[in-house]
Amino acid sequence: MCKSLLVAAAVLGLVCTSAASPARADDAPKQGFLGVALNTEKEGVVIGNVLKDSPADKAGLKAGDEIVKVNDTEVKDVDTLLKTVKGFKPGDKVTIKIKRDGKEQEVKATLGEAPKDE
DSSP states (O other), X not given: OHHHHHHHHHHTTOOOOOTTSOOOGGGSOOOOBOOEEEETTSSSSEEXXXXXXXXXXXXTOOTTOEEEEETTEEOOSHHHXXXXXXXXXXXXXXXXXXXXXXXXXXXXXXXXXXXXXX
């Protein structure tokens, strides 16, 4: 359960810091934000939940979609997806290839900025 929580938090763009090395959110470099939580109990990189009004929601991604590719990067595992999305900045446009109901299709998303932790 902890692993899936950490994966979901990372993909949603949340940042954890330790008390030994506090960091202010304003100091952190801006990273791309898609707004999905992943279902780690399924094989592949499968969306478990889409955050309402997130870039993923606006692009039409749905729970159950399997993310296969982001731009030219094949997504074989969660780490690849995390590194790929974090490599972009808010406002960057990406093409995401997904499998939905056994068929591949592409959607375009404009990445956003992670919501501020209040």
